[in-house]
Amino acid sequence: MYQLVKDFLNGLWNENPTFRMIIGMCPTLAVTTAAMNGIAMGLATTFVLVFSSLLISLLRNFIPAKVRIPCFIIVIATFVTVVDLFMAAYFPAIHKILGLFVPLIVVNCTIMARAEAFASKVTPPRAVADALGMGLGFTWAITLIGAVRELMGSGTLFGYHVLGEGATHWVIMLLPPGAFITMGILLGIMNVITRKSARDIQCH
Amino acid sequence: MNQYARMIVVLLIFSVLSGAVLAFSYEIANPKIQEHAMKNLEESIKNVLPGTTKYEQVEKEGMTFYLGLDDQGNKKGIAFKATGQGFGGPIEMMVGYDPKEGKLTGLQILSMAETPGLGARIQEPAFTEQFKGKSVNDPFEPKKDVQVITGATISPAGVASGIKSALEKVTKIYPVGGDY
Amino acid sequence: MSQYKFLITSSPHIHSGESVQKIMFSVAGALLLPTLAGVYFFGTRALILVITATLAAVATEAIFQKLRGKPVTVWDGSAIVTGMLLALNVTPALPVWMVVVGSVVAIGLGKMIYGGLGMNPFNPALIGRVFLTVTFPVQMTTWINPVDGTTGATPLALMKMQGVPTDYYKLFIGNVGGCLGETSALAVLVGGLYLIYKGYVDWRIPVSYIGTVAVLTFILGKDPIFHILAGGLLLGAFFMATDMVTTPVTKLGRIIFGIGAGIFVVLIRLYGGYPEGVSFSILLMNAFTPIINRLTVPRIYGEVKTR
Numbered sequence: 187m188y189q190l191v192k193d194f195l196n197g198l199w200n201e202n203p204t205f206r207m208i209i210g211m212c213p214t215l216a217v218t219t220a221a222m223n224g225i226a227m228g229l230a231t232t233f234v235l236v237f238s239s240l241l242i243s244l245l246r247n248f249i250p251a252k253v254r255i256p257c258f259i260i261v262i263a264t265f266v267t268v269v270d271l272f273m274a275a276y277f278p279a280i281h282k283i284l285g286l287f288v289p290l291i292v293v294n295c296t297i298m299a300r301a302e303a304f305a306s307k308v309t310p311p312r313a314v315a316d317a318l319g320m321g322l323g324f325t326w327a328i329t330l331i332g333a334v335r336e337l338m339g340s341g342t343l344f345g346y347h348v349l350g351e352g353a354t355h356w357v358i359m360l361l362p363p364g365a366f367i368t369m370g371i372l373l374g375i376m377n378v379i380t381r382k383s384a385r386d387i388q389c390h
Numbered sequence: 391m392n393q394y395a396r397m398i399v400v401l402l403i404f405s406v407l408s409g410a411v412l413a414f415s416y417e418i419a420n421p422k423i424q425e426h427a428m429k430n431l432e433e434s435i436k437n438v439l440p441g442t443t444k445y446e447q448v449e450k451e452g453m454t455f456y457l458g459l460d461d462q463g464n465k466k467g468i469a470f471k472a473t474g475q476g477f478g479g480p481i482e483m484m485v486g487y488d489p490k491e492g493k494l495t496g497l498q499i500l501s502m503a504e505t506p507g508l509g510a511r512i513q514e515p516a517f518t519e520q521f522k523g524k525s526v527n528d529p530f531e532p533k534k535d536v537q538v539i540t541g542a543t544i545s546p547a548g549v550a551s552g553i554k555s556a557l558e559k560v561t562k563i564y565p566v567g568g569d570y
Numbered sequence: 571m572s573q574y575k576f577l578i579t580s581s582p583h584i585h586s587g588e589s590v591q592k593i594m595f596s597v598a599g600a601l602l603l604p605t606l607a608g609v610y611f612f613g614t615r616a617l618i619l620v621i622t623a624t625l626a627a628v629a630t631e632a633i634f635q636k637l638r639g640k641p642v643t644v645w646d647g648s649a650i651v652t653g654m655l656l657a658l659n660v661t662p663a664l665p666v667w668m669v670v671v672g673s674v675v676a677i678g679l680g681k682m683i684y685g686g687l688g689m690n691p692f693n694p695a696l697i698g699r700v701f702l703t704v705t706f707p708v709q710m711t712t713w714i715n716p717v718d719g720t721t722g723a724t725p726l727a728l729m730k731m732q733g734v735p736t737d738y739y740k741l742f743i744g745n746v747g748g749c750l751g752e753t754s755a756l757a758v759l760v761g762g763l764y765l766i767y768k769g770y771v772d773w774r775i776p777v778s779y780i781g782t783v784a785v786l787t788f789i790l791g792k793d794p795i796f797h798i799l800a801g802g803l804l805l806g807a808f809f810m811a812t813d814m815v816t817t818p819v820t821k822l823g824r825i826i827f828g829i830g831a832g833i834f835v836v837l838i839r840l841y842g843g844y845p846e847g848v849s850f851s852i853l854l855m856n857a858f859t860p861i862i863n864r865l866t867v868p869r870i871y872g873e874v875k876t877r
């Protein structure tokens with residue numbers, strides 16, 4: 187049980203895919219123009235991550251090592267296509283915004299990396315705990331980036347006008363450079379926090 | 391089992407199962423997706439042709455027209471799709487046209503990739519409303535007869551030239567003052 | 571180790587008497603001319619913008635260096651030059667807090683993040699300016715006419731959108747709408763020539779840059795004199811394309827840099843979406859600087875071509 191909690195928490199902070207491992211940058215930078223997009227993209231990715239990790243972990247002794255990558259890809263691509271279809275059918279508005287980036291979950295490194303490095307080597311419960319942690323870690327990270335960009339770029343948060351109607355919009359935050367600038371500054375802050383806590387531990 | 395045979399069998403099983411899952415999900419999701427597309431199309435036609443309650447699709451000279459009708463079957467105008475070149479890519483729009491009057495009846499932006507908060511404001515009624523009642527013989531030039539958005543001139547220009555070039559074809563098929 | 575009396579250092583050993591500080595303050599002095607012209611034409615609001623931008627740039631550099639535990643070197647004057655250049659590159663109608671944002675970005679994201687003076691690949695003032703242009707497009711393109719302060723268009727925008735030319739004399743003296751420091755061609759020219767005379771600016775860059783714009787606009791059937799005098803070409807050519815850090819070090823390289831930037835300006839002005847392209851042209855060529863440097867390494871004296 188302790189191991190499962192540890193696996194779950196790992197993705198939330200210590201090995202956070204976005205801020206620690208810097209993988210899965212494509213959706214991170216591309217869809218985070220609003221906090222809601224971050225949540226939607228994050229949850230879609232979490233769904234794919236959990237189910238593909240579960241399946242790959244279950245079948246880990248059945249898949250021959252030499253063809254494991256094609257097998258992983260088929261599993262992941264299947265779940266992504268299912269998500270894409272159901273999103274288009276039941277959440278057309280959010281599907282239109284995320285657009286091409288839903289199918290592109292297939293090539294999100296986070297999923298492939300967890301399948302190859304973790305799920306294919308451990309028991310199903312651990313794989314699912316890890317996938318949930320990674321997925322939610324990815325979700326909070328891109329939601330945070332989305333929130334910063336939405337707040338500065340449109341003056342809103344989850345669509346609500348929190349800065350007042352007259353707030354100046356920083357257009358750059360909604361454009362690709364804004365994604366890089368936000369990401370870079372948040373990474374810097376993360377590093378300062380981690381370094382500080384590491385120093386505190388050493389002192390005690 | 392020979393290891394190569396095993397690889398092939400495993401991959402085959404994966405592909406077949408994946409195909410089955412996808413076919414099944416497609417069966418469930420596709421009617422819904424089609425329904426959304428139809429609803430969006432119908433809404434945009436009703437939006438650009440005020441008073442329309444139903445429409446008929448007409449194919450003429452390689453273009454698709456949507457003939458708008460009201461409950462009594464009176465013709466309310468025709469709607470067609472036009473494409474303009476914007477700042478961030480093509481701008482797809484639905485244009486309403488009343489050949490009897492020779493005027494536009496409405497404009498709706500269907501899809502675009504303009505800068506949010508700037509060029510993307512071409513979607514707002516403040517911009518699209520100005521095309522309502524506009525004569526098809528107008529020059530459609532930004533800053534002259536087309537109001538632009540402060541800080542963004544390319545997107546409105548793309549909309550205007552997109553409509554203008556589509557109208558050149560449309561007014562040949564449905565001449566001003568003629569029946570349709 | 572203080573018992574050693576002799577210092578052993580590698581060459582060079584003769585100091586020219588120049589220092590970063592001396593050069594930077596000369597540049598700042600030369601920039602005073604366009605600044606004064608801007609203040610003359612646009613009034614106190616121009617003066618407030620220049621002072622705030624400069625103070626904000628200096629403060630940002632000091633804070634960054636303090637935070638990172640590095641020695642504070644704001645007195646070398648480079649932040650002052652960046653702040654002044656940024657203010658000269660914005661519209662006089664810009665809200666003051668926005669120019670502060672520009673200064674923070676110019677120094678913070680344009681210079682300190684790369685490790686400070688000498689490490690930045692792009693001209694910091696231009697980074698700040700382009701950031702502002704993209705972030706606040708409406709406020710950055712709200713131009714005002716000199717003296718009366720009513721809103722109006724710049725000569726380049728008038729030419730591009732409506733095909734209206736502006737009088738050469740007005741352009742030369744600076745009685746036209748535009749960025750704070752680029753309106754008066756005369757003031758920029760005098761300041762630039764002073765820097766060339768002092769040897770802080772290599773004539774090759776401004777000459778090849780402006781020359782390319784003149785030749786290209788002439789070939790394409792446009793008015794070359796108008797394109798030289800209007801907009802920020804002169805300010806860019808003398809003060810920003812000549813930044814020692816972000817431009818090539820070789821003589822041939824500098825000519826290539828100027829020609830490249832000139833081509834970009836003409837392309838953007840005549841065929842691009844923006845009426846003005848000086849900032850983008852210099853930033854684009856900044857990106858090419860390392861390649862140009864490598865391609866134009868002069869042969870060492872006595873070296874024989876081996877092939």
